[in-house]
Amino acid sequence: MKLPLQSEYCTKSFAYLTVKDRLPTILTKAVDTVHRHKKTFFEKYGQEGVEAEKRAIGLMSKLRNELQTDKAVIPLTDEFPDAAQWNTYIERQQAALGPEEFPSWFKSSWLFMECYMYRRIHESILLNPPICDFDVFSEAKIQSFFSSQDAILIVCTYLQELQRKIENFEESQLKDEFMLLMQVALWGNRCDLSISGGQDNSQKNNPLASLESLKSFILVDDSERVWNLLVNNWKNKTSQTTPIRVDIVLDNSGFELVTDLVLAYFLLSTQLADEIHFHGKSMPWFVSDTTRRDLDWTLKNLQASNHASLSMCGNMWEQNLHKGVWVYHDHLFWTLPHEFSDMSQDAPDLYSELHKSNLIFFKGDLNYRKLTGDRKWSHTISFDTALQGFHPAPLCSLRTLKADIQVGLKPEQAEQLTLSDPQWLVSGNYAIIQFSDPNPK
Ligand SMILES: O=P(O)(O)OC[C@H]1O[C@](O)(CO)[C@@H](O)[C@@H]1O
Numbered sequence: 001m002k003l004p005l006q007s008e009y010c011t012k013s014f015a016y017l018t019v020k021d022r023l024p025t026i027l028t029k030a031v032d033t034v035h036r037h038k039k040t041f042f043e044k045y046g047q048e049g050v051e052a053e054k055r056a057i058g059l060m061s062k063l064r065n066e067l068q069t070d071k072a073v074i075p076l077t078d079e080f081p082d083a084a085q086w087n088t089y090i091e092r093q094q095a096a097l098g099p100e101e102f103p104s105w106f107k108s109s110w111l112f113m114e115c116y117m118y119r120r121i122h123e124s125i126l127l128n129p130p131i132c133d134f135d136v137f138s139e140a141k142i143q144s145f146f147s148s149q150d151a152i153l154i155v156c157t158y159l160q161e162l163q164r165k166i167e168n169f170e171e172s173q174l175k176d177e178f179m180l181l182m183q184v185a186l187w188g189n190r191c192d193l194s195i196s197g198g199q200d201n202s203q204k205n206n207p208l209a210s211l212e213s214l215k216s217f218i219l220v221d222d223s224e225r226v227w228n229l230l231v232n233n234w235k236n237k238t239s240q241t242t243p244i245r246v247d248i249v250l251d252n253s254g255f256e257l258v259t260d261l262v263l264a265y266f267l268l269s270t271q272l273a274d275e276i277h278f279h280g281k282s283m284p285w286f287v288s289d290t291t292r293r294d295l296d297w298t299l300k301n302l303q304a305s306n307h308a309s310l311s312m313c314g315n316m317w318e319q320n321l322h323k324g325v326w327v328y329h330d331h332l333f334w335t336l337p338h339e340f341s342d343m344s345q346d347a348p349d350l351y352s353e354l355h356k357s358n359l360i361f362f363k364g365d366l367n368y369r370k371l372t373g374d375r376k377w378s379h380t381i382s383f384d385t386a387l388q389g390f391h392p393a394p395l396c397s398l399r400t401l402k403a404d405i406q407v408g409l410k411p412e413q414a415e416q417l418t419l420s421d422p423q424w425l426v427s428g429n430y431a432i433i434q435f436s437d438p439n440p441k
């Protein structure tokens with residue numbers, strides 16, 4: 001089959017507006033943040049810290065200029081372990097264009113250029129010891145966590161109360177609670193700081209109260225299939241069977257991360273899963289994506305809270321990591337520009353790790369773009385087709401729509417949506433729970 005092209009630019013496209021407006025804004029904010037930390041760098045590292053700050057700002061300003069003037073993509077020069085893979089990817093893009101042309105910000109694919117910008121920000125910091133472990137987005141992530149405090153308190157209190165009742169639950173009650181917590185984790189994905197150009201985008205409303213009214217905004221809802229898979233694994237469990245493993249490919253830190261941890265805790269405490277594996281980013285990414293440091297910060301912050309339910313969640317979650325029933329992984333593949341159908345070839349170790357899973361949740365919009373290759377598929381093509389052979393295990397995308405791609409819709413569904421709300425693909429107001437099982441039983 002001839003694959004559709006990846007999303008690129010026409011002056012009205014969401015991709016174009018992202019690269020023209022949103023990315024430079026994010027870069028400017030990153031520069032500001034580094035600059036505001038000048039004093040901290042001086043206190044920590046002396047004059048050397050101040051020199052590093054200046055050089056990092058210089059590199060990021062140069063990057064912004066390259067972007068705004070549509071310069072050619074240049075190879076990475078740092079020694080981070082993914083640099084060679086990045087450079088090979090850039091060479092491949094160049095080779096595909098031929099000698100007359102070169103990959104550049106407004107000519108290459110949106111996915112490639114957006115990932116490249118975050119990797120170049122990382123390079124600007126990496127090349128400048130002693131500030132080379134500075135996370136330019138950390139402040140925004142922390143602020144977003146605090147702005148969502150009320151919502152975080154509501155979901156953590158809900159989990160705490162659920163724990164008291166759960167032992168006596170019938171299967172149908174377990175199902176209801178699972179469906180509810182999966183929807184909370186789904187809508188948690190609205191809180192990303194990339195779509196908002198780094199502006200506060202935290203959860204302000206009660207996340208439980210709005211679920212009923214949000215149901216009609218879920219365009220594809222495969223939650224029954226997800227539940228059936230989980231409950232069948234659970235029923236077929238014997239002392240001989242291998243532990244049931246659920247993986248969550250994380251997206252944003254802050255409120256969304258808390259909702260993922262709540263869902264993970266529920267799955268474990270009901271024994272619908274015996275172990276949960278989380279996958280985070282190895283570098284600051286798309287402003288709000290979760291790194292190991294963000295996870296640790298979140299747990300510590302919850303543990304230190306005066307609210308009993310927050311500290312209880314922080315403590316229980318920390319213990320789960322300690323006991324090894326929760327496992328955190330990061331892999332550099334998640335921060336490459338590759339679509340996931342490349343994984344079996346370009347990151348076979350990660351593919352075989354995911355293959356051990358009974359169910360993988362992919363959180364968020366960027367993961368959906370990579371699952372479907374960010375290609376201009378017709379809206380009615382099946383999710384299985386758009387995955388292009390990426391089937392490590394049964395998988396489920398929990399995503400609010402923030403990019404102009406969506407597959408697996410019913411005939412006419414997209415046309416009707418366009419009539420009623422022209423922004424349906426990119427506003428974050430619609431969502432999907434989309435499931436694919438390579439070997440349905
Ligand atoms: O955090 P998410 O859900 O992956 O969203 C990332 C955002 O970044 C984008 O890639 C655009 O900047 C969109 O696709 C989406 O708005």
Ligand SMILES: [Mn+2]
Binds near residue numbers: 192251289
């Ligand atoms: Mn994100």
